[in-house]
Amino acid sequence: MKGIYIVANDKVLDNTIALLKSIRLYDYDTPIMMIPFDENYQQVAEIVTSKYGVEIYPDLEFVNNLCNNLYNIFGQGFFNTPNKQKKQACWFGPFDEFLYIDVDIVVFEKIADNLKYLEDYDFLCCDYQYLSGIKNVFTSKVIEKKIFTEEQLKNVFNSGWWASKKNLFTENELYETFAECAAHTEYFDFSEKTTDQPIFNYIVLKHISRRLNLVRRPEGKGPGSWAGSPHFQREGDRLIDPKVGKPVQYLHWAGFRIEPGCPYWDIWEHYRYLGEAKPTYYPQKTEKKKSLGAKFIDKVKNIGRQMKKS
Numbered sequence: 487m488k489g490i491y492i493v494a495n496d497k498v499l500d501n502t503i504a505l506l507k508s509i510r511l512y513d514y515d516t517p518i519m520m521i522p523f524d525e526n527y528q529q530v531a532e533i534v535t536s537k538y539g540v541e542i543y544p545d546l547e548f549v550n551n552l553c554n555n556l557y558n559i560f561g562q563g564f565f566n567t568p569n570k571q572k573k574q575a576c577w578f579g580p581f582d583e584f585l586y587i588d589v590d591i592v593v594f595e596k597i598a599d600n601l602k603y604l605e606d607y608d609f610l611c612c613d614y615q616y617l618s619g620i621k622n623v624f625t626s627k628v629i630e631k632k633i634f635t636e637e638q639l640k641n642v643f644n645s646g647w648w649a650s651k652k653n654l655f656t657e658n659e660l661y662e663t664f665a666e667c668a669a670h671t672e673y674f675d676f677s678e679k680t681t682d683q684p685i686f687n688y689i690v691l692k693h694i695s696r697r698l699n700l701v702r703r704p705e706g707k708g709p710g711s712w713a714g715s716p717h718f719q720r721e722g723d724r725l726i727d728p729k730v731g732k733p734v735q736y737l738h739w740a741g742f743r744i745e746p747g748c749p750y751w752d753i754w755e756h757y758r759y760l761g762e763a764k765p766t767y768y769p770q771k772t773e774k775k776k777s778l779g780a781k782f783i784d785k786v787k788n789i790g791r792q793m794k795k796s
Contacts, residue, residue, distance in 0.1 A: 487582050488517075488581060488582065488584065488601050489518065489581040489585075490517070490584065490597075491520075491521060491573070491576045491579065491584055491585070491587075492506075492520050492521070492586075493521045493522075493573055494521075494523060494527065495524050495526050495530060496528070497523075498589050498590075499529060500744075501589040501590050502520075502530055502534060502589045503758055504592055504754055505587065505589050505593070506518070506537075506538040506540065507760045507761070508592040510538055511757075511760065512593065512594075512597070513598055516596075516598040517539075518538065518540045519542070520534055520540050520542055521575055521576075522572075524567075524569050543579060544579075544580065548575070548578070549575045552574060552575055553574070556568065556660070556664050557571065559664045560667075560668045561668070564671075571682060573586055573682065573686075577650070577653065577655070578652070578653070579652065582651065583601050583649070583650075584601075584649065584652070585598060585649040586647070586649070586650075587646070587647055588646035588647065588740075590646070590742075590744060591647065591737065591738045591739070592736065592737055592753065592754060594725070594733060594736060595735055600612070600700060600735075601649055604650075604651060606698075607696045607697060608651055608654060608695075608696040609649070609654075609690055609694045609697045609698070610650070611647065611648045611698075611699050611700070612648075612700035612701060613712070614710055614711075615643050615644040616642050616699070622675055622677070623674070623684050623687045624673055624674060624687070625675050627670075631673075634691055638691050639691075641697055642691075643699060645682055645683040645686040646740055647736065650694070654693070655693055659693070663689050663693065666688075709726075709734045710727050710729070711735065711736050711738050712737075712740060713739040713748070713750050714740075714741065715727075716749070723753065723756045725753070737753060746768050
């Protein structure tokens with residue numbers, strides 16, 4: 487059985503609705519299963535199950551035990567919550583072949599069709615994360631210690647969109663791999679607090695050899711997908727990547743708060759309110775004041791991003 491997994495809670499209700507509306511616009515049949523991020527998921531669960539045909543992951547006790555065990559391997563407090571590892575449950579769920587999608591994404595096609603590549607591969611991703619090198623994934627230690635070859639490191643990926651197969655490894659093998667990671671935290675770049683992505687890359691690069699990044703598929707380069715890419719051209723409520731002359735398959739707001747003024751806000755707003763009236767007013771979201779040090783770091787990062795784009 488093939489299907490799609492998402493992880494959500496009530497806090498990301500609007501994002502979840504936007505994603506599911508976009509999926510169901512192109513595909514009403516592929517099963518979708520939600521893994522609750524935490525205990526606050528009753529509202530989102532009621533809506534997604536009644537309106538979008540989503541099922542809740544059938545064994546939540548297993549999910550919680552798995553995440554707590556993974557969290558404890560690193561030691562109390564290393565990660566701010568065990569819930570960051572919820573997507574690890576995808577390896578052991580009901581779907582034999584599956585696609586995992588973060589909820590800060592909308593899709594522009596029947597996205598489950600990409601699972602056809604699993605006929606020849608065991609793991610798929612679909613992004614240009616590798617163009618940034620190992621940043622936000624690994625440190626230079628993995629090169630110095632020869633943990634991975636430079637060729638392997640060209641396969642780093644964003645963990646917000648990926649596809650694979652059930653039971654490629656056992657639960658104990660997953661724990662053993664986490665123990666390797668916990669013993670060598672110097673291998674990982676946790677600076678962006680993407681606490682699942684570095685370890686997720688380690689698991690895949692170490693244990694799954696038949697991998698394919700769909701932007702480098704055999705039939706030619708694929709389109710980009712990051713909402714931070716300013717060059718996408720609009721075609722109605724979809725986007726074209728002019729660098730490859732192909733429609734964007736999905737758009738991922740990784741690193742952005744989805745709100746008025748964010749990149750491609752109108753695209754997200756279109757899918758969120760598809761079939762219903764759009765709000766005339768959006769309450770201003772409040773966020774904690776950042777320290778001067780944090781503001782300086784943000785400024786340096788923004789300068790770096792602008793230099794990369796130019």
